[in-house]
Amino acid sequence: MIVGTAGHIDHGKTALVKALTGVDADRLKEEKARGITIDLGYAYSDLGDGRQLGFVDVPGHERFVHNMLAGATGIDAALLVVSAAEGIKPQTVEHLQIVDLLGLDRGLVALTKADLADDDQLLERMAEIESLLSSTALAGSEIVPVSALTGQGVDELKAKLLVMGESAKGTTGFTRLAIDRCFVLPGAGVVVTGTVHAGEIRVDDRLLLTPSGLEARVRSLHAQNRPAAVGRAGERCALNLSGPRLSKEAVRRGDWVVSPELHQPSDRLDVQLKLLGSEPQQLKHWSPVHVHLGAAHVMGRVALLQGDRLTPGETALAQLVLEEKVGAIAGDRAILRDPSATRTMAGAEVIDPFGPPRNRRTPRRLAELGALATPGSGFLAKLLALDAGHVDLARLSLAHNLRQAEVDRLLGEAGGVRVQGFGFLEGTLDAARRDIADTLAAFHKSNADAPGLQPERLRVALKQRWPARAFQALLEREVAAKTVAIDGGFVRLPGHSLKLGARDDALWKKMSAELTRERFRPPRVRDFAQAYGEPEPNVRKVLRQLARLGRVVEVAPDQFFLRPVVAEMIAIAHDLGPDFTAAQFRDRLDNGRKVAIQILEFFDRHGITLRRGDLRRTVPAKLQQYGPPPE
Ligand SMILES: Nc1nc2c(ncn2[C@@H]2O[C@H](COP(=O)(O)OP(=O)(O)OP(=O)(O)O)[C@@H](O)[C@H]2O)c(=O)[nH]1
Numbered sequence: 052m053i054v055g056t057a058g059h060i061d062h063g064k065t066a067l068v069k070a071l072t073g074v075d076a077d078r079l080k081e082e083k084a085r086g087i088t089i090d091l092g093y094a095y096s097d098l099g100d101g102r103q104l105g106f107v108d109v110p111g112h113e114r115f116v117h118n119m120l121a122g123a124t125g126i127d128a129a130l131l132v133v134s135a136a137e138g139i140k141p142q143t144v145e146h147l148q149i150v151d152l153l154g155l156d157r158g159l160v161a162l163t164k165a166d167l168a169d170d171d172q173l174l175e176r177m178a179e180i181e182s183l184l185s186s187t188a189l190a191g192s193e194i195v196p197v198s199a200l201t202g203q204g205v206d207e208l209k210a211k212l213l214v215m216g217e218s219a220k221g222t223t224g225f226t227r228l229a230i231d232r233c234f235v236l237p238g239a240g241v242v243v244t245g246t247v248h249a250g251e252i253r254v255d256d257r258l259l260l261t262p263s264g265l266e267a268r269v270r271s272l273h274a275q276n277r278p279a280a281v282g283r284a285g286e287r288c289a290l291n292l293s294g295p296r297l298s299k300e301a302v303r304r305g306d307w308v309v310s311p312e313l314h315q316p317s318d319r320l321d322v323q324l325k326l327l328g329s330e331p332q333q334l335k336h337w338s339p340v341h342v343h344l345g346a347a348h349v350m351g352r353v354a355l356l357q358g359d360r361l362t363p364g365e366t367a368l369a370q371l372v373l374e375e376k377v378g379a380i381a382g383d384r385a386i387l388r389d390p391s392a393t394r395t396m397a398g399a400e401v402i403d404p405f406g407p408p409r410n411r412r413t414p415r416r417l418a419e420l421g422a423l424a425t426p427g428s429g430f431l432a433k434l435l436a437l438d439a440g441h442v443d444l445a446r447l448s449l450a451h452n453l454r455q456a457e458v459d460r461l462l463g464e465a466g467g468v469r470v471q472g473f474g475f476l477e478g479t480l481d482a483a484r485r486d487i488a489d490t491l492a493a494f495h496k497s498n499a500d501a502p503g504l505q506p507e508r509l510r511v512a513l514k515q516r517w518p519a520r521a522f523q524a525l526l527e528r529e530v531a532a533k534t535v536a537i538d539g540g541f542v543r544l545p546g547h548s549l550k551l552g553a554r555d556d557a558l559w560k561k562m563s564a565e566l567t568r569e570r571f572r573p574p575r576v577r578d579f580a581q582a583y584g585e586p587e588p589n590v591r592k593v594l595r596q597l598a599r600l601g602r603v604v605e606v607a608p609d610q611f612f613l614r615p616v617v618a619e620m621i622a623i624a625h626d627l628g629p630d631f632t633a634a635q636f637r638d639r640l641d642n643g644r645k646v647a648i649q650i651l652e653f654f655d656r657h658g659i660t661l662r663r664g665d666l667r668r669t670v671p672a673k674l675q676q677y678g679p680p681p682e
């Protein structure tokens with residue numbers, strides 16, 4: 052478990068960490084010279100029995116809150132430090148707000164410099180602190196008077212820290228580590244350090260940096276300051292990385308090292324936003340803010356999704372629109388500070404790391420976000436139960452850092468079934484089946500001479516409007532179940548066959564006899580028109596309708612062949628063996644050079660033949676494209 056300090060400048064955080072671990076976490080020259088902490092410091096205390104306490108020591112100075120944030124987002128428990136000599140000060144309050152907004156509910160308070168106060172003063176301070184904590188997740192936390200100078204209370208504090216338990220970070224998901232430092236170690240190369248937020252990291256793992264996408268192989272690693280074969284969620288690790296384009300300059304604090312599966316940087320985070328009650332005024336839509344997430348710090352704007360203003364102390368759905376992409380998953384906490392970075396304004400919990408750029412506040416989207424905001428795994432059942440409820444399972448896996456087995460388990464628990472990449476409830480699938488069948492039946496009834504609906508037309512004609520990809524999955528399910536058929540790009544009910552009007556039907560009978568008789572050299576549209584005294588456009592219309600039904604194929608403009616004849620000609624071409632000429636083909640069909648070449652060019656266009664110079668060969672995978680050749 053990693054404990055992070057918090058508290059006002061000069062209240063004794065670094066001195067306390069030293070008293071607890073023996074390590075001076077102020078490592079910078081400037082820190083030593085000024086006697087203040089500027090950047091994050093790290094210290095570990097080995098207790099000899101395998102147990103260990105890890106500390107992140109943060110600066111208290113108001114100008115370095117951004118550094119404090121880079122450390123605080125990875126910790127499991129807070130050690131709030133308040134000087135008995137000074138009591139509650141501005142960064143005591145701000146750091147506590149941050150800890151609370153991060154959702155940390157484990158912590159202790161160290162009432163430091165106890166040697167400078169008498170018992171009455173200590174009791175008074177403790178009462179003040181208790182009341183400050185009471186409105187936070189740390190309400191009721193123990194307050195331990197300590198002195199780094201005399202050693203009073205230090206052992207007691209250590210014992211209490213040790214029983215706070217284990218890190219709650221899960222090792223089951225894909226790996227992600229938030230980088231807070233990057234440096235070059237002579238002889239080793241690029242080293243990054245940070246907290247593993249999920250999963251495990253092993254030597255030789257091939258990982259990616261988010262958002263840059265740079266490749267990084269783990270050459271060696273330290274976990275909690277010791278050489279290790281594996282680093283686990285909840286531990287601080289140092290990774291020695293190598294990669295083709297990796298350098299110290301290419302890595303920044305705030306980048307993530309992730310499993311390739313998890314690399315999906317985003318600049319639109321849909322969140323549940325809580326505006327602090329201490330804010331002086333309402334938060335307006337599109338306010339600029341500093342956003343701190345993981346160890347990252349970027350500028351962004353708040354798009355409010357419910358109303359145009361948010362009242363201090365209230366919570367609402369919002370989209371954080373960032374100036375740079377970051378790595379984020381659902382459940383991550385972000386802290387928002389005002390544009391001049393002088394105060395903490397709000398906290399945000401990521402609900403969907405891939406917020407849509409458009410339609411982000413439609414009723415449908417708000418219903419989805421409301422379902423997603425349900426705590427625990429209950430969100431999935433709620434999403435599925437929405438009208439036209441469906442879940443993109445690949446997106447779910449990425450957004451929640453879940454492996455496929457876990458996604459399937461949760462889907463099962465929520466009563467859902469997988470159809471290709473989507474999850475649905477059975478009832479939803481039944482309704483979609485009826486909707487598709489009813490819509491097609493109605494269409495066939497009023498359009499008896501049309502072969503059916505193109506898929507996109509069908510999608511928008513349904514009672515229930517589905518996104519294109521979810522509809523595709525539903526439609527393929529219907530095709531597999533043979534409740535609908537797709538012919539020549541048209542969806543129809545299996546029982547529907549095209550009915551030509553009596554006139555057109557008579558025309559087709561005459562033409563089909565000719566197409567059979569002269570099967571390799573069939574008459575063209577104009578020939579039919581002249582022979583039967585029909586207007587050309589009508590002949591063309593009838594033949595095109597039959598083409599959509601798959602009865603004829605338009606091999607060259609206005610020249611239609613019966614479909615089985617096309618299959619027969621493919622078989623003949625194949626029979627000629629590899630590297631045949633147009634003349635050989637023409638001789639077999641006996642249909643003249645011009646038509647033979649038109650047919651071969653049609654084959655070339657459809658990938659049925661490959662042409663090199665004057666020679667062609669058939670492509671085995673394409674031989675059945677027009678069905679089996681007739682006996
Ligand atoms: N008398 C007394 N002095 C202390 C104690 N702890 C710290 N100090 C002194 O208080 C000063 C500040 O201590 P630090 O530990 O650097 O304070 P800090 O909270 O880390 O300060 P920042 O990191 O800059 O926010 C130093 O001069 C310490 O020697 C204590 O228990 N008793």
Ligand SMILES: [Mg+2]
Nearest residue numbers: 064065087088
């Ligand atoms: Mg310090």
